[in-house]
Amino acid sequence: MPEATDNAPTRPPMPFAAYEWMIAWRYLRAKRAEGGVSVMTWISLIGITLAVFALIATLAVRSGFRAEFVDTILGSNAHLTVYNMQRLDEFGRATRTLPDYAGMAAEVRKVPGVVRVAPLVKGQVMATASGSNAGVEVFGIKPKDIVQIPRIANPETGRGDLARLSDGIAIGSGVALTLGVSIGDTVKLISPNGVKTAFGTSPRVKAYEVVYVFRSGRYDIDKTRIYMPFEEAQLYFNREAVADELEVIVDDPENVENLVTPVAQAAGTGALIWTWQDASGGFLRALDMEDNVMFVIMSVLVLIAAMNIVSGLIMLVKNKGRDIGILRTMGLTEGAVMRVFFICGSFTGIIGTVMGVILGCLFAIYIEPVFSFVNYVAGGGVWDPSIRNIYALPAKLQLGDVLSAVSLSLGLSFVVTIFPARRAARMNPVEALRYE
Known part of the structure; x- marks a missing residue:
């Protein structure tokens, strides 16, 4: 071995x-x-x-x-908004309204990547109820369009029946808290640009029933926003047969800039585009x-x-x-x-x-x-x-x-x-x- x-x-x-x-x-x-x-x-x-x-x-x-x-921006606001360039109407007044909003909306819907297009009428008014007042922004929108806004038509955070929007208005939870109202109560809306008479324009005052109270998750939206039926908003704000803007929802809001040019071309000459990134880009x-x-x-x-x-x-x-x-x-x-x-x-x-x-x-x-x-x-009040x-x-x-x-x-x-x-x-x- x-x-x-x-x-x-x-x-x-x-x-x-x-x-x-x-x-x-x-x-x-x-x-x-x-x-x-x-x-x-x-x-x-x-x-x-x-x-x-x-x-x-x-x-x-x-x-x-x-x-x-x-998420609160995309779930409560338009991803892309279509305006009109300023022009003079038949009375020589400057306006940005969209006279052919239905045809423009139909063309914008054809753009690939666009999910929904809704005409809007917007205006700022004074809301009053129970001796309390609040400055609010009214959005005139069709009932079939508002139910597609995720943060507004959320049954977990909203109260009331959004399907009854044709019978009244939908208000933010902050507005409801400020005015001290709830479902079924009445809110008066006062607009300084109201009825035109021989002696000038008199304020328009009209009462509406609160049919829905929403909570979008954004304090500034809930504190100031009210939704009204589109046709009623046209009458209330003297927008007969016109809209103020088109609210456009896209399938990829993070890349909404890629749709600015196609949407502008579909909207026609004189259309202006404003995206959610333009509005909140600085923040x-x-x-x-x-x-x-x-x-x-x-x-x-x-x-x-x-x-x-x-x-x-x-x-x-x-x-x-x-x-x-x-x-x-x-x-x-x-x-x-x-x-x-x-x-x-x-x-x-x-x-x-x-x-x-x-x-x-x-x-x-x-x-x-x-x-x-x-x-x-801490005794509360840590988060304002x-x-x-x-x-x-x-x-x-x-x-x-x-x-x-x-x-x-x-x-x-x-x-x-x-x-x-x-x-x-x-x-x-x-x-x-x-x-x-």
Whole structure:
């Protein structure tokens, strides 16, 4: 039989071998005499957890706020509005009305991507009831068109019967609250441009029954908007046989700009187009800028939390100098020592990131009870819809936001861990054991 020789080649251990994990785990479980290392580890862990939680919560609220804002716009307003250029009518007065609104609407409906076209009559009047007054904007619309507006014809948030619009008016919940009215009550609408007489124009006052109260989700809409039957609005605002504009709904509102030219060509000469992005583009751009700034600020918080890992590892390397010297004299390579301490630091970052993700996701999922508790503790009034235009703090958990937070936290944790780990690996074993 051939005899084994001492010169047989030995296979070097693979990186991140089991013994490296074992040493790193023993170092993470610091003894009571080395409590400072244990405290720094816990501080690093809590810091990473809170930073990732704050980042995910901020991103979720940011996404939720933008989504709610855009949804309330698209669900309550036209995606694209068709106006007419200013011209002079038969009496020499400037007007922008659409005389052939039916034919124009029929042509616009033929444009690919257009879902619905509805003529509108609009006007601003004074609403009064029970001694209370409110300035409102009246939308004259056909009953078959209003039932297709998602945020208005929502049975979960609306009260009354929208099918009875021909018998009265539909008002926003904010208008109803200001006037102190509900379903079945009467509201008087006063328009300064009313009946034309030989002595001039006298205000027009007419009473309407409230048949429906809607809640669109936007405070400014619910506070000021009233819907009236289209034919009645034509009579009330002296728009006989004309409309003020066409309300156009498209299948892809995010890319509504692609339909501006086709719709303008279909509407004919003199038509002007105004999209929802034109109306709210400034606010959306401000939101995007705020999103970027908030992400940078929260990223700095994650970086600060990750820097605690460096402090903890430096203390660990200092306390384990004797162990490092012994391990090096026993044959442990610089790479193995570096990987041991890299595992110590990155493990803290991984655990902190996982805990932060869990807390951030739970916050986004259960934001309503959390916000209700905060509002209760603060005594109410934490969220003012008259300022923010929506009724509650929204949150939308998106996979991309979570992955961004995880990538940032783990990336910073791994990077900052390299420097103290290299310091441990380059420690001279002779110097480490000189005074032992």
